[in-house]
Amino acid sequence: MNILITNDDGIYAHGIYAIAKEALEYGNVFVVAPDSEKSAIGHAITMHTPLKAREMNFHGLDSVKAYAVNGTPADCVKLGIEAILKDVNIDIVISGINNGSNLGTDVVYSGTVSAAMEGFILNKPSIAISYDGRDISPDEYKRVAEKAMDFIQNNIESDSMFKDTVTNINFPNMNGKDIKGYKLTRLGIRKYENAFEERRDPRGNIYYWMGGSIRSVIQDPNSDISAVEQGYVSVTPLKSDLTNYEKMEKIADLFKE
Amino acid sequence: MNILITNDDGIYAHGIYAIAKEALEYGNVFVVAPDSEKSAIGHAITMHTPLKAREMNFHGLDSVKAYAVNGTPADCVKLGIEAILKDVNIDIVISGINNGSNLGTDVVYSGTVSAAMEGFILNKPSIAISYDGRDISPDEYKRVAEKAMDFIQNNIESDSMFKDTVTNINFPNMNGKDIKGYKLTRLGIRKYENAFEERRDPRGNIYYWMGGSIRSVIQDPNSDISAVEQGYVSVTPLKSDLTNYEKMEKIADLFKE
Numbered sequence: 001m002n003i004l005i006t007n008d009d010g011i012y013a014h015g016i017y018a019i020a021k022e023a024l025e026y027g028n029v030f031v032v033a034p035d036s037e038k039s040a041i042g043h044a045i046t047m048h049t050p051l052k053a054r055e056m057n058f059h060g061l062d063s064v065k066a067y068a069v070n071g072t073p074a075d076c077v078k079l080g081i082e083a084i085l086k087d088v089n090i091d092i093v094i095s096g097i098n099n100g101s102n103l104g105t106d107v108v109y110s111g112t113v114s115a116a117m118e119g120f121i122l123n124k125p126s127i128a129i130s131y132d133g134r135d136i137s138p139d140e141y142k143r144v145a146e147k148a149m150d151f152i153q154n155n156i157e158s159d160s161m162f163k164d165t166v167t168n169i170n171f172p173n174m175n176g177k178d179i180k181g182y183k184l185t186r187l188g189i190r191k192y193e194n195a196f197e198e199r200r201d202p203r204g205n206i207y208y209w210m211g212g213s214i215r216s217v218i219q220d221p222n223s224d225i226s227a228v229e230q231g232y233v234s235v236t237p238l239k240s241d242l243t244n245y246e247k248m249e250k251i252a253d254l255f256k257e
Numbered sequence: 258m259n260i261l262i263t264n265d266d267g268i269y270a271h272g273i274y275a276i277a278k279e280a281l282e283y284g285n286v287f288v289v290a291p292d293s294e295k296s297a298i299g300h301a302i303t304m305h306t307p308l309k310a311r312e313m314n315f316h317g318l319d320s321v322k323a324y325a326v327n328g329t330p331a332d333c334v335k336l337g338i339e340a341i342l343k344d345v346n347i348d349i350v351i352s353g354i355n356n357g358s359n360l361g362t363d364v365v366y367s368g369t370v371s372a373a374m375e376g377f378i379l380n381k382p383s384i385a386i387s388y389d390g391r392d393i394s395p396d397e398y399k400r401v402a403e404k405a406m407d408f409i410q411n412n413i414e415s416d417s418m419f420k421d422t423v424t425n426i427n428f429p430n431m432n433g434k435d436i437k438g439y440k441l442t443r444l445g446i447r448k449y450e451n452a453f454e455e456r457r458d459p460r461g462n463i464y465y466w467m468g469g470s471i472r473s474v475i476q477d478p479n480s481d482i483s484a485v486e487q488g489y490v491s492v493t494p495l496k497s498d499l500t501n502y503e504k505m506e507k508i509a510d511l512f513k514e
Contacts, residue, residue: 045297075467207309239504
């Protein structure tokens with residue numbers, strides 16, 4: 001199995017090291033990842049400046065072929081599959097392990113999920129992996145990586161789980177405890193309040209920091225947000241087709257001639 | 258009607274001027290747009306650097322309140338609604354008129370469409386407008402703006418067209434001729450070939466330009482791509498929920514305990 005790994009925290013992050021090291025037990029590992037943090041970058045791609053890919057030693061793991069790219073997570077997947085590794089038949093794309101969850105409405109902003117979406121657009125089974133906690137220890141990342149690769153291995157053979165979809169996996173904050181299991185979920189709803197904080201610079205000009213706190217919203221019990229809150233690993237299949245088919249049906253009459 | 262206008266070509270572009278000028282016939286116009294081109298930026302938002310909004314004269318239109326922002330199109334909509342214009346009740350968000358179409362799979366990369374998506378996430382009827390041609394004349398933008406605002410006005414009263422959805426509108430390349438009409442469409446499929454061109458810099462290092470040409474794909478006749486090719490204005494309702502519900506049904510058995 002040829003495994004392409006990327007992330008949006010950058011190639012030096014603990015999370016990508018953990019999943020790449022674990023993935024070595026399952027196949028050949030190729031890492032093409034941003035040379036610095038690129039979170040909240042969404043599905044941005046770099047069309048107006050050139051991309052460079054620097055081959056590098058990946059945290060001392062000599063069997064991993066790794067490239068640091070001056071671009072976005074989606075760039076990395078595109079460049080990896082269509083240029084750098086075009087002679088390698090990549091079997092699966094993994095994006096992560098992200099420092100922090102990617103749940104509900106927030107997935108549209110996520111570099112992690114967008115990288116997996118790019119893999120899907122290029123016809124590869126693609127999986128995003130995130131952890132609902134910040135700055136966790138390398139040991140905790142190792143535990144998550146073991147469970148994630150085990151889940152992938154158990155389900156990749158069946159061919160139905162990861163085929164023709166993006167799979168968005170979020171691990172709950174385990175705090176040393178075990179997970180309760182895996183739940184199939186839909187995306188929940190994330191709303192924020194007080195999204196911007198207004199300040200003045202030393203010259204008296206206003207500037208804004210994006211911030212905000214999560215507003216409490218009643219969640220569908222089948223949502224990814226609920227599952228992670230309850231200590232389950234959330235597994236959400238995603239697609240790239242944003243068409244609102246229900247709306248199309250509702251307004252079809254307005255287009256009759 | 259309070260109309261918030263943004264784009265991804267930047268506040269100085271011809272397209273945003275044309276639509277803002279025309280929108281003045283229909284209500285109060287507020288422009289919050291990137292201070293420079295931000296195309297292919299997807300749904301990126303700026304969380305790690307501060308945002309500034311500079312009030313400016315908008316192409317000599319004194320009745321337009323306009324702000325240039327050092328951020329992405331999605332930032333502009335978020336900052337406009339939640340900070341700069343938080344005391345204005347914005348009735349509708351318009352993103353465009355974009356220099357070039359935003360069709361099919363490509364909408365995931367589009368700053369124009371992502372700005373409208375952000376308006377939708379903030380519960381506003383939101384419309385992206387793009388033109389299937391590059392660097393067209395101000396006169397042509399004026400024609401498109403007139404038609405677009407006319408279409409919006411005719412349908413905003415009915416309440417069903419723009420409510421609870423993002424509306425992605427693409428005008429065909431009119432070449433001075435008239436449009437054939439409006440078609441309700443789904444997103445088509447866009448694939449590229451030869452996505453990257455490899456070059457060497459003066460020091461012999463490899464770099465890549467993203468480029469590529471559109472690969473011919475058989476399109477659903479109800480797709481946005483087909484409609485625009487045939488000279489129709491394509492109208493596609495979009496949503497932000499990326500959940501792949503069909504896949505969920507197919508793999509539900511794998512999660513039974």
